[in-house]
Amino acid sequence: MSEPGALAKTTRINLLFDFYEPLLTDKQRTFLKYYFHDDYSLGEIAAEFEVSRQAVYEHIKRAETVLESCESKLGLLAKHELLQSWLTKLDQAVVSLPREHSAVPELEAVARGLRKALEQE
Template identity: 75%
Template sequence: MSQENRLEKTNRINRLFDFYEPLLTEKQQMFLKYYFHDDFSLGEIASEFQISRQAVYEHIKRAEQVLEMYEEKLGLLSKYEHRIQDLEELNKTLYEAFGKIGESDEATLQHVHQIVNRLQEL
């Protein structure tokens, strides 16, 4: 797997983990944190828990499958990413409109922009 693909996969698992962490077992949470958040190798995790590298690999693969299953059924990450795209588009549209409105509307535009920014932070 190329470095770029590995990074893309790591980012996806971390985003899924942000949404579905509470639905994982404690062991799945721990292994995913060590592997994806803390960048531990399979060998380091195996040593820490006194199990084989293969067992660690299987736990991580299973946890990844569970995360993907939750995303397939609930779609929280997908909905979040679409919402962020829509908010960015709205923000861009507002700024494009900013040059076309009168100064009296500037306060309204700034208020709407603040709301968009708050929504993006959620």
């Protein structure tokens, strides 16, 4: 994957994969892992599984479609990114307060709780 935007696409697919992996078939899961996580080429995956490059390509494309479809219906990645954004804003607000401000410990505790909740998604 060397075209412009490939890194952004890889990052998005990997994030979607984290949320929706159980909804993929075993082959889709395996081929996506090899292609996007491990950076195998279509030819390398085809050789490893003794199938055609076209078969690998079709499984990957179908998996991408499933992931995007799930995201459009459920929006888990979008919600996660929104929560991350608000957490960043909260962190910035806490840093801008004087350390002796009475709200700082409580806001830091809220930020820790949000981080923990996001890690458990």
